[in-house]
Amino acid sequence: xxxxxxxxxxxxxxxxxxxxxxxxxxxxxxxxxxxxxxxxxxxxxxxxxxxxxxxxxxxxxxxxxxxxxxxxxxxxxxxxxxxxxxxxxxxxxxxxxxxxxxxxxxxxxxxxxxxxxxxxxxxxxxxxxxxxxxxxxxxxxxxxxxxxxxxxxxxxxxxxxxxxxxxxxxxxxxxxxxxxxxxxxxxxxxxxxxxxxxxxxxxxxxxxxxxxxxxxxxxxxxxxxxxxxxxxxxxxxxxxxxxxxxxxxxxxxxxxxxxxxxxxxxxx
Amino acid sequence: xxxxxxxxxxxxxxxxxxxxxxxxxxxxxxxxxxxxxxxxxxxxxxxxxxxxxxxxxxxxxxxxxxxxxxxxxxxxxxxxxxxxxxxxxxxxxxxxxxxxxxxxxxxxxxxxxxxxxxxxxxxxxxxxxxxxxxxxxxxxxxxxxxxxxxxxxxxxxxxxxxxxxxxxxxxxxxxxxxxxxxxxxxxxxxxxxxxxxxxxxxxxxxxxxxxxxxxxxxxxxxxxxxxxxx
Numbered sequence: 001x002x003x004x005x006x007x008x009x010x011x012x013x014x015x016x017x018x019x020x021x022x023x024x025x026x027x028x029x030x031x032x033x034x035x036x037x038x039x040x041x042x043x044x045x046x047x048x049x050x051x052x053x054x055x056x057x058x059x060x061x062x063x064x065x066x067x068x069x070x071x072x073x074x075x076x077x078x079x080x081x082x083x084x085x086x087x088x089x090x091x092x093x094x095x096x097x098x099x100x101x102x103x104x105x106x107x108x109x110x111x112x113x114x115x116x117x118x119x120x121x122x123x124x125x126x127x128x129x130x131x132x133x134x135x136x137x138x139x140x141x142x143x144x145x146x147x148x149x150x151x152x153x154x155x156x157x158x159x160x161x162x163x164x165x166x167x168x169x170x171x172x173x174x175x176x177x178x179x180x181x182x183x184x185x186x187x188x189x190x191x192x193x194x195x196x197x198x199x200x201x202x203x204x205x206x207x208x209x210x211x212x213x214x215x216x217x218x219x220x221x222x223x224x225x226x227x228x229x230x231x232x233x234x235x236x237x238x239x240x241x242x243x244x245x246x247x248x249x250x251x252x253x254x255x256x257x258x259x260x261x262x263x264x265x266x267x268x
Numbered sequence: 269x270x271x272x273x274x275x276x277x278x279x280x281x282x283x284x285x286x287x288x289x290x291x292x293x294x295x296x297x298x299x300x301x302x303x304x305x306x307x308x309x310x311x312x313x314x315x316x317x318x319x320x321x322x323x324x325x326x327x328x329x330x331x332x333x334x335x336x337x338x339x340x341x342x343x344x345x346x347x348x349x350x351x352x353x354x355x356x357x358x359x360x361x362x363x364x365x366x367x368x369x370x371x372x373x374x375x376x377x378x379x380x381x382x383x384x385x386x387x388x389x390x391x392x393x394x395x396x397x398x399x400x401x402x403x404x405x406x407x408x409x410x411x412x413x414x415x416x417x418x419x420x421x422x423x424x425x426x427x428x429x430x431x432x433x434x435x436x437x438x439x440x441x442x443x444x445x446x447x448x449x450x451x452x453x454x455x456x457x458x459x460x461x462x463x464x465x466x467x468x469x470x471x472x473x474x475x476x477x478x479x480x481x482x483x484x485x486x487x488x489x490x491x492x493x494x495x496x497x498x
Binding site: 090 | 282318319337340341343347350353356367368
């Protein structure tokens with residue numbers, strides 16, 4: 001049943017994400033094509049507009065994903081659709097994880113699109129005459145092990161953070177619909193969302209390699225020495241534990257959400 | 269083994285007690301009218317049976333098992349409101365029911381949807397409320413469920429639609445299943461009831477076969493209902 005829940009969720013969101021992805025791809029494609037086909041003069045006219053478009057597309061995609069994921073979860077679980085959702089022969093585990101898996105898949109697609117848009121911005125910011133130099137620099141940077149692995153780690157960490165945000169949203173919305181909360185579920189969901197995020201930040205302070213003090217010290221030392229290898233080494237020293245803690249916390253948030261959905265559901 | 273066995277069921281909304289130690293047993297092969305005025309706990313009882321409310325005290329067994337995946341797989345539930353996504357069309361809704369319910373008769377649902385002159389590609393959001401309610405009834409009654417739980421299926425619909433709903437319920441009903449139906453339109457529906465269950469102050473006030481009830485009181489179910497809740 002997990003797969004069926006996931007399939008329904010994917011289907012429910014496909015039109016919106018399909019259109020949003022198509023628009024984002026269009027901007028990325030136009031920015032790249034402007035570089036490939038344009039001369040330096042025509043490039044200068046269109047590039048700023050296209051780069052702005054790509055930047056806006058990144059912001060819109062991420063905001064759309066988070067807001068739509070929250071609204072979709074709220075509607076499908078606690079709106080009128082909840083009457084169908086909770087009467088389906090599906091366990092709470094399958095229900096919540098199925099929805100989460102679908103949201104995670106869309107989240108990964110959004111992250112890939114954002115990465116593509118970022119590349120388009122970088123590529124689009126270089127004049128056509130600098131193309132060879134651009135690719136030579138890209139090749140040089142990518143050949144450096146430390147930088148390559150750090151960039152992958154940054155991308156993975158950002159994606160995991162976004163998926164953790166989804167888990168926090170699910171938990172906050174579930175908490176806001178507990179039976180003793182009669183009114184103002186939306187406001188309570190926001191309060192719980194920021195409350196959980198704040199509490200997590202405080203808990204993370206207890207982990208030495210994730211404390212604000214450690215990160216500040218590491219970054220200051222790196223900037224003082226102005227060494228690129230040292231910079232990425234420093235980033236890896238706190239991004240790796242951060243990525244692990246993000247996965248652990250996401251699992252904890254989902255487990256609590258499932259438990260609450262199983263024991264305290266009350267569709268009004 | 270009874271189809272439904274409820275013992276000492278209690279539920280509160282805040283400080284308000286809705287169900288106060290309700291006991292009820294339902295057998296297979298009956299159409300049961302769940303009757304009572306507003307706020308007496310009919311919808312709450314149905315929601316508990318269908319797994320929409322899980323914070324209750326007492327014991328609720330369906331087909332010998334607590335409320336869960338098994339009970340939901342044998343109960344077909346028609347709530348008091350429409351639950352399909354507005355952007356969904358008839359065809360995709362059928363696909364969803366086929367995915368989740370092994371006992372869903374796709375062919376029957378399609379035929380009944382055609383009877384309603386519905387285009388399978390029409391978005392549910394573009395249908396009138398009455399049409400959405402009919403469509404939902406078609407889906408619910410296209411299952412070969414052991415228990416149909418119908419909450420106010422005729423609430424707020426015109427007499428023609430009411431007839432359509434009653435006919436659909438009777439046509440799809442088989443003796444292997446039971447129907448638990450709540451309604452305020454007792455006079456219009458009582459002819460299909462085998463049994464009437466009256467709720468009062470969160471408990472079962474009366475649970476009797478309608479023939480026996482009529483013989484003992486000398487009144488129709490509707491007349492007796494008015495007498496009890498006057």
